[in-house]
Amino acid sequence: MRDLNRIDLNLLRIFDLLMTEGSVSRTAEKLNLSQSTISHALSRLRRQFNDDLFVPVYGGMAPTDQARLISPAIRQAMLLLEQSLTNVSVFEPEESEATFRIAGGDYVELIIVPALMGKISRQAPNIKLEIKDLKATDYSQELETRAVDLVVGFEKSGRLSKNLKSTRFLSERLVLVSPEPIHDASAVITADAIRALRFIYPSIWGHSQALMDEWCERHGIQRTIAIHTTGFLAVPELMQKLGLVTVLPAAVAKYYADQFNFSWYQIEDSELSYQHLLAWHPLRDKDQSLLWLKKQLLHVAKAIEVHRIQ
Numbered sequence: 579m580r581d582l583n584r585i586d587l588n589l590l591r592i593f594d595l596l597m598t599e600g601s602v603s604r605t606a607e608k609l610n611l612s613q614s615t616i617s618h619a620l621s622r623l624r625r626q627f628n629d630d631l632f633v634p635v636y637g638g639m640a641p642t643d644q645a646r647l648i649s650p651a652i653r654q655a656m657l658l659l660e661q662s663l664t665n666v667s668v669f670e671p672e673e674s675e676a677t678f679r680i681a682g683g684d685y686v687e688l689i690i691v692p693a694l695m696g697k698i699s700r701q702a703p704n705i706k707l708e709i710k711d712l713k714a715t716d717y718s719q720e721l722e723t724r725a726v727d728l729v730v731g732f733e734k735s736g737r738l739s740k741n742l743k744s745t746r747f748l749s750e751r752l753v754l755v756s757p758e759p760i761h762d763a764s765a766v767i768t769a770d771a772i773r774a775l776r777f778i779y780p781s782i783w784g785h786s787q788a789l790m791d792e793w794c795e796r797h798g799i800q801r802t803i804a805i806h807t808t809g810f811l812a813v814p815e816l817m818q819k820l821g822l823v824t825v826l827p828a829a830v831a832k833y834y835a836d837q838f839n840f841s842w843y844q845i846e847d848s849e850l851s852y853q854h855l856l857a858w859h860p861l862r863d864k865d866q867s868l869l870w871l872k873k874q875l876l877h878v879a880k881a882i883e884v885h886r887i888q
Contacts, residue, residue: 587659592619593631594656597649601638669866671702678871681710681717682730684810689829690730690748693878718742721859727868728875732789733853743863745872747856748879750827752786754843755834757817767843769797776804778824780813786852790825793850814838829882854879 595605596616606616624631627648632639641649680686687709698705710726718739720726730747731738738744754767760775772794779787794801804822807813814834816822826834831842856875862868 586622589619589623589626590652591656592616593623593645594649594652596620596632596639597641597645597653599638600640604638669870671698671705671870673704674702674867675704675706676867677706677708678728678867679708679710679724679726680728680730681712681720681726683709683712685827685830686730688810688833689827689882690875690878693882694874697878698874716742717857718859721857722861727858727862728871729855729857731855731857732786733855738855738857741860742857743860744855744857745876746853747876748854748882749851750829750854751851752790752825752845753828753831754823754845755817755826755831756823756841756843757814757821757838759841760823760843765844766846768846769799772801772845773799775823776802776821778813778816778822779803779806780810780824780826786827787825789850789852793845793847796849797847814840 592605592609595608596602599605599608602613602616602620606613609616620632627644629644630642631645632641634640682690691707691709695707712729712731714737716737716739717726717729717731718741721729721742729738729742733746754772754775756775760767760771790801804820805816807816813824814837817824817840818838825845828842831840834840835842856872858868858872
């Protein structure tokens with residue numbers, strides 16, 4: 579084989595079958611081709627190898643010494659090719675020590691991770707998670723380079739690259755959270771009531787706060803922002819000490835109600851509902867470890883939606 583660039587892979591496949599079948603007609607039948615096509619291919623093989631390769635004998639075709647010499651290497655090459663095309667990497671969560679990196683910020687860390695780890699801790703005890711804050715990026719490069727494995731982003735934010743694969747993950751809505759019951763407020767708080775309140779603006783929730791800002795602008799409301807925080811940790815204490823309110827996703831409001839006995843109120847507008855997306859790179863669409871993790875996350879999201887605040 580003096581010129582590898584001139585060898586057609588289909589010719590090697592035909593050679594391999596001729597060695598097995600010993601017949602042009604049976605090889606043609608196996609490949610669903612005509613006998614003339616196989617004969618033409620054999621002619622090309624003979625020219626490439628400068629050898630007859632197969633000669634007519636009673637009942638079929640017999641390989642020459644040259645054909646027998648090269649046959650094992652060609653058979654091995656065909657087997658390796660078949661394996662590479664059909665084999666799927668196996669992911670065993672019980673044995674895995676993988677570290678998964680999820681971009682999603684405090685919402686994922688506070689609401690998703692406890693439920694996720696509770697679900698997988700017995701099945702995959704050595705798997706580790708790293709939660710990354712959401713950034714002002716389309717995440718195409720981060721997912722391609724595997725700096726991040728998955729992103730939990732907002733459907734309407736327009737920030738995720740259109741080249742990414744995604745699925746709807748978890749529906750949410752924004753509610754108003756207060757450390758004390760708001761006097762004269764019903765379960766649904768009005769735009770007029772919002773004008774009279776003083777807010778914490780937790781920047782860690784930038785996407786949801788931007789959604790609230792748009793809502794206020796449409797309703798001609800100028801929110802009174804008493805404090806902008808650079809993180810989420812101090813928000814509950816600041817609310818308690820200063821009597822401030824904030825706007826957060828309903829799942830977080832439920833957490834606040836359970837942990838701090840805070841009150842929450844629906845805001846009079848369905849526009850404050852939104853959808854989380856779970857996004858990944860197309861290069862990893864068949865990655866078994868990622869398929870497993872996505873399955874766990876989607877189960878967790880379904881359970882959260884069932885038990886969330888109605």
